[in-house]
Amino acid sequence: MTTIVQPNASSIEAAANYLADGELVAVPTETVYGLAADATNPNAVAKIFAAKGRPANNPLIVHVASTAAVDAWAMIDSDWLQAACQAAEALWPGPLTLVLPKRDTIPDAVTAGGSTVAIRIPDHPVMQQLLAACSFPLAAPSANRSNSISPTRAEHVAHSFGEQLAMILDGGSCQYGLESTVIRPTESGIEILRPGGISKEQLQEHFKLAPATADSVANEDQDHLSTADQSMPSPGMLSKHYSPAKPIVFVDQWNTAEIPATVVARISFSHLPADEASRFCWHRTASESGDLNQVAHQLFDLMRQADRSDSQLIVVDRCERKGIGAAIMDRLDRATR
Ligand code: TXA
Ligand code: MG
DSSP, X not given: OOOEEOOOXXXXXXXXXXXXXXXXXXXXXXXXXEEEEETTOHHXXXXXXXXXXXXXXXXXXXXXXXXXXXXXXXOOOXXXXXXXXXXXXXXXXXXXXXXXXXXXXXXXXXXXXXXXXXXXXXXXXXXXXXXXXXXXXXXXXXXXXXXSOOOXXXXXXXXHHTTSOSEEEOOOSOSSOSOOEEEEEETXXXXXXXXXXXXXXXXXXXXXXXHHHHHHHHHTTOTTSOGGGSOXXXXXXXXXXXXXXXXXXXXXXXXXXXXXXXXXXXXXXXXXXXXXXXXXXXEEESOTTOOHHHHHHXXXXXXXXXXXXXXXXXXXXXXXXXXXXXXXHHHHHHHTO
């Protein structure tokens, strides 16, 4: 298996050297672990697609160290783009990705041949140090095999990729536990392509929402109108995604007559009384107090654990689509399809 390495000045330098040589390095970020390559090297970028089994039409996020670097890779050539980038500065570094017109310096492989590039300034000290040690930006999707659960711990990455990586930098368990929010600035406001670590409520403090996005805010109390059912112009928003190998359903979809609790792995989002919890063959509570930030932080790890448990079915709670809850429900909508 690829070695998991503790981050320090020399291991970060070694990682930067591997990346400069066109190798893949798994890196911690505040959202999930990323599978990084030199974004300016098409051969290195091709290795990401091969290792993940990712369709070539699904573009990658490019990670840079600072807002000055955003300018080097994206074309901020209108007032409204400039305003959007300025507004993003309030939330950067952090779990926010902007889809911007690309410059020619970004190879087509990164953007899947498209004219836009997704850019993010990540807020993890190890990733920041690594970016400072590299003379190029880092293309990095989540470090999981295509369509499976994103990794939030170094061991998750090691389990997925065997020998294919030069190195895995261990940055501990990821603070957010869910991927970044992907937005596309337009002349009439921003469109949310993927809900994530920055909530819609937080975005509204800094950006004007485009009319279609604003309409979906009005509809969001209607649970059946999930974001997964709306058309998403982001190719990565495949409807079946974030899936464990075992079937997973919401607790209200579970047919208790067909599948008894004794073969169910139960993930609850708040305290379950002991007599209720003990009915299941496996049970974990993501947050005793029902804190959704904690639920997001734990969710993918618990889904992986539940997948490895002795169960036939995984049963998970729902939560309100507010704040980080919108991103939690987006991932679970996709996982439970
Ligand atoms: O938190 C994150 O964003 C993590 C960490 C490692 O930074 N990265 C991540 O990358 O989640 P990935 O590749 O798993 O998801 C990127 C999403 C996909 O849905 C992809 O389709 C979308 O961003 N995307 C990338 N470039 C795009 C573009 N130019 N236009 C529209 N969507 C884009
Ligand atoms: Mg991903």
